[in-house]
């Protein structure tokens with residue numbers, strides 16, 4: 001963990017302001033950057049079982065229009081997976097923890113020159129899923145996720161197995177992301193933050209003030225860059241003084257997004 005991230009993590013324990021108390025930029029001046037799982041959507045037992053409330057789809061479509069297309073999903077999921085979940089809607093996105101990007105809802109997903117995992121290491125890491133039938137392996141191309149929500153007792157064994165492989169390959173550029181009931185492993189050469197920085201260089205995002213909402217450890221890289229982008233950061237589920245405000249749960253985020261549509265149209 002870099003010292004900047006360590007500092008961020010340390011401060012993620014203290015209080016922050018409720019999101020409702022923070023003054024938002026006008027929709028025609030901001031870029032809305034939204035994490036998916038645990039932020040827009042409630043957690044489900046497995047990645048494919050998430051449910052997108054129809055009202056959320058409606059809200060996201062309207063906000064996409066009101067921001068002239070500057071609304072992007074910023075996720076650990078691949079863009080292909082994001083499209084399956086939100087089908088038939090397609091939105092701009094940073095996917096795969098920064099490995100992929102799509103600038104326009106009508107555009108193609110493009111790789112962001114993210115380095116892949118070494119194939120041999122990847123297959124050794126994937127084999128960890130065989131510890132128990134309750135572990136779900138998600139191969140996202142650029143990264144692997146070992147889900148243990150259905151087998152919480154395997155958490156320790158998963159992390160110990162990953163640590164053993166890392167110890168045998170001390171120079172391999174691997175990053176381990178401890179998510180919500182998931183251990184994710186990717187190349188260390190990209191993050192959600194590198195994806196967001198790239199996204200913000202392009203139309204329709206460039207020149208706008210980013211507003212990022214996320215709930216997870218992987219979102220901390222984006223919280224950390226919001227000040228230099230003159231952006232606003234919001235956390236979900238935990239209070240923090242590195243963010244501008246917080247939400248208690250995804251339902252509050254969804255309601256807040258609906259409220260943004262009350263801004264006068266300029």
Ligand SMILES: O=P(O)(O)OC[C@H]1O[C@H](O[C@H]2O[C@H](CO)[C@@H](O)[C@H](O)[C@H]2O)[C@H](O)[C@@H](O)[C@@H]1O
Pocket residue numbers: 035036037038039042043044045046047048050074075076077078138140145147149179180181182184216218
């Ligand atoms: O960056 P995000 O959009 O928040 O995605 C993070 C990971 O989310 C998914 O896993 C999580 O959500 C699942 C569905 O609720 C849940 O079953 C799992 O336990 C969670 O870890 C997704 O499967 C991962 O690929 C994302 O990286």
